[in-house]
Amino acid sequence: MKTKSKNRLAFEDEVMSNLDSMYRYALHLVRNPEDAGDLVQETCARSLKAADKFKRGTNARAWLFAIMRNIFFNQYRAKSRGEIPSDWTDEVVSGDQRFTGSVWPQPFEMFLRSVMREDIDKAMDELSADFRSVVLLCDVEGFSYAEAAELLEIPVGTVRSRLHRARTSLQKMLSQWFNEGLEADES
Amino acid sequence: MSPECVFVLDHYNDYISGELTPEKIARVENHLMSCPHCEKFLGRAFRIHGHTVGLLRIPAPRVLRKSISNLLDKA
Ligand SMILES: [Zn+2]
Numbered sequence: 001m002k003t004k005s006k007n008r009l010a011f012e013d014e015v016m017s018n019l020d021s022m023y024r025y026a027l028h029l030v031r032n033p034e035d036a037g038d039l040v041q042e043t044c045a046r047s048l049k050a051a052d053k054f055k056r057g058t059n060a061r062a063w064l065f066a067i068m069r070n071i072f073f074n075q076y077r078a079k080s081r082g083e084i085p086s087d088w089t090d091e092v093v094s095g096d097q098r099f100t101g102s103v104w105p106q107p108f109e110m111f112l113r114s115v116m117r118e119d120i121d122k123a124m125d126e127l128s129a130d131f132r133s134v135v136l137l138c139d140v141e142g143f144s145y146a147e148a149a150e151l152l153e154i155p156v157g158t159v160r161s162r163l164h165r166a167r168t169s170l171q172k173m174l175s176q177w178f179n180e181g182l183e184a185d186e187s
Numbered sequence: 188m189s190p191e192c193v194f195v196l197d198h199y200n201d202y203i204s205g206e207l208t209p210e211k212i213a214r215v216e217n218h219l220m221s222c223p224h225c226e227k228f229l230g231r232a233f234r235i236h237g238h239t240v241g242l243l244r245i246p247a248p249r250v251l252r253k254s255i256s257n258l259l260d261k262a
Contacts (some may be wrong), residue, residue, distance in 0.1 A: 016256065016259070019252055020247045022247070024243075024245070027245075033248070037248070037251045037254075040247070041255065044255050044259070045258065047253060048259070048262050113242065135244070139204075139239070145204065145206055163204065164200045166198060178235045178238065
């Protein structure tokens with residue numbers, strides 16, 4: 001078996017540790033899990049060809065996202081179907097515990113989270129793709145305004161205003177959930 | 188509503204995003220210590236943000252993780 005260079009191993013680490021982010025961004029772009037998986041595969045295959053040029057310390061995620069976005073605009077856009085089916089896997093329902101914490105009473109937590117997730121998906125679907133992409137990049141993936149602006153090729157001020165408007169819309173659409181959640185939390 | 192309340196209202200989204208300068212962060216946080224209304228407002232905004240982000244932060248399916256891992260091993 002051929003020994004891999006340090007750079008190559010670092011690159012593989014970056015790919016694996018950014019896989020969840022890549023999948024979420026792919027899902028945002030193509031709107032269905034099957035094509036999202038294909039898009040991630042293709043992005044990885046494409047990026048592997050340039051892996052030797054990868055330097056540790058580079059913003060690997062921004063680079064991988066840029067490759068994915070490029071592939072999407074060249075190949076997938078025409079056939080993207082525009083719907084996220086509700087039958088995502090169980091892992092999908094659970095989301096990220098680190099961020100949501102445990103606000104709900106335990107026996108109901110998983111159930112509530114799954115119902116709430118459906119509402120959040122619906123609310124996200126109500127947003128235009130431009131607004132969804134800044135929520136995904138800045139809020140979900142933690143890109144700075146400047147990083148999102150560079151990837152999306154729009155001004156930083158546009159990222160900022162889209163994000164603020166998208167958050168306001170999401171808050172309005174989900175307000176019932178959060179009023180109930182807050183009451184439970186504050187009691 | 189005081190001018191400082193207006194300042195918080197104008198900047199809380201950037202505060203949540205971590206896009207404020209240290210001076211502006213200090214100004215927001217200073218005001219929060221003396222204004223229960225803004226403190227409650229920002230607390231709620233943070234909570235909504237945290238829940239939404241947490242639930243949107245879904246993992247890649249295991250089968251995809253495995254196939255990418257294989258792809259990297261073979262290459
Ligand atoms: Zn105030």
